[in-house]
Amino acid sequence: MAELADAYGSGPYGVTLGGSNPLVSTNFSGMPNPLPQQNPEFVRRTFSSIAGRYDFANHLLSGGLDFLWRFRVSRLVAASQPSRILDLATGSGDLALALQKACPSAQVVAADFCLPMLEEAQKKSVAHLVQADAMALPFSGATFDAVTVAFGLRNMASWEKALQEMHRVLRPGGLMVVLDFSLPARGPLREIYRLYLHHILPHIAGWTTGRAEAYEYLGESIEAFPRGSDMAALIETCGFQCEPPNKMCLGIVSLYAARKSGRSSPGTQADLPHLEKPGI
Numbered sequence: 001m002a003e004l005a006d007a008y009g010s011g012p013y014g015v016t017l018g019g020s021n022p023l024v025s026t027n028f029s030g031m032p033n034p035l036p037q038q039n040p041e042f043v044r045r046t047f048s049s050i051a052g053r054y055d056f057a058n059h060l061l062s063g064g065l066d067f068l069w070r071f072r073v074s075r076l077v078a079a080s081q082p083s084r085i086l087d088l089a090t091g092s093g094d095l096a097l098a099l100q101k102a103c104p105s106a107q108v109v110a111a112d113f114c115l116p117m118l119e120e121a122q123k124k125s126v127a128h129l130v131q132a133d134a135m136a137l138p139f140s141g142a143t144f145d146a147v148t149v150a151f152g153l154r155n156m157a158s159w160e161k162a163l164q165e166m167h168r169v170l171r172p173g174g175l176m177v178v179l180d181f182s183l184p185a186r187g188p189l190r191e192i193y194r195l196y197l198h199h200i201l202p203h204i205a206g207w208t209t210g211r212a213e214a215y216e217y218l219g220e221s222i223e224a225f226p227r228g229s230d231m232a233a234l235i236e237t238c239g240f241q242c243e244p245p246n247k248m249c250l251g252i253v254s255l256y257a258a259r260k261s262g263r264s265s266p267g268t269q270a271d272l273p274h275l276e277k278p279g280i
Contacts, residue, residue: 061201061204061205061208065249065253066094068248069150069179069248069253069255070094070095070150071098072248072255073095073098073148073150073177073179074095074098074099074101074102074103075102076175076177077102077103077148077175077177078102080145080146080175081103082103082106082144082145082146082175083105083106083145084106084109084143084144085099085103085106085107085108085109085144085145085148086109086111086139086143086144086147086148086169087108087109087110087111087147087148087149087150088111088112088134088147088148088149088152088162088166089111089112089134089150089152089153089155089156090110090112090118090121091112091114091117092117092120092121092124093110093118093121093122093124093126093129095148095150096108096121096126097124097126099148100126106145108127108128109129109130110126110129111130111131111137112129112131112132113131113132113133113134114131115131118131134149134152134156134162134165135156135157135158135161135162136165137165137169139169140169141168142168142169142170142171142172142174143169143170143171144170144171144174145171145174145175146170146174146175146176146177147166147169147170147174147175147176147177148176148177148178149162149179150178150179150180151179151181152180153178153180154180154222154225155221159226159234160234160238163176163234163235163238163240164238164239166238167238167239167260170260171260171262172260172261172262172263173259173260173262174259174260175257175258176240176257176258176259176260177255177256177257177258178231178256178258179254179255179256180225180253181222181252181253181254182222182225182227182228182251182253182254183222183223183227183251183252184250184251184252185250189250189251193252194219197218197219197222201218201219202216227245227254228245228254229245231245231256232244232245232256235256235258236258239260240258240261241258241259241260241261242256242257242258243256243257
């Protein structure tokens with residue numbers, strides 16, 4: 001039975017200090033913005049309203065490529081042989097499950113700030129679920145060997161603060177992986193993709209979820225989100241050593257892998273304490 005903890009109560013690894021998935025638009029820059037999609041409470045309400053149809057919409061809108069993207073992340077993380085992994089903005093838990101399959105001996109903790117999305121993850125038997133704000137994580141420093149965030153950093157109110165929190169909870173030498181949307185190189189493909197983002201995707205999403213407004217600004221959020229060398233530079237300003245960006249699917253998605261400076265020291269494989277299930 002999956003465990004679900006509320007980080008606003010007590011967390012599994014340390015004192016309390018305080019996510020959500022691919023195709024919902026919630027572009028945050030950390031600066032004041034009049035769009036409701038840039039308000040965290042709007043984000044929470046939006047994900048709550050589409051949680052039950054979220055997976056189907058993602059698989060349909062990505063043409064099933066989301067399975068490939070998660071596989072790439074999980075294989076990359078597995079190569080570092082982590083003993084403890086944190087998946088932020090886990091949403092319905094698909095990446096957390098892929099990570100657990102790729103790293104069967106690791107503890108995978110899946111965190112998100114939207115409880116209805118975590119309840120969807122719980123239905124899939126994601127083992128360790130925590131309701132938490134990615135910018136105020138309820139974990140002690142240097143807790144995890146790897147931290148992942150897939151299609152979630154773009155949705156956070158401050159990209160820098162979220163990256164700094166990931167840096168804090170990683171052990172020295174730990175791996176961070178960011179997966180998010182980007183844009184193809186200039187040319188006909190970019191224009192075709194933009195047409196799909198701005199004019200086709202919102203209509204399909206509205207039919208699928210009944211909440212077209214959750215997808216109307218996805219195009220703008222992708223256009224505004226740093227990509228390529230700009231994202232690598234942002235990651236490095238937060239204390240990481242970033243590898244060259246890895247573009248996938250002709251640049252529609254980009255993967256960024258970075259390490260926290262310092263020598264890696266394997267952590268102890270500790271059991272998770274019992275966690276309450278709020279609101280279930």
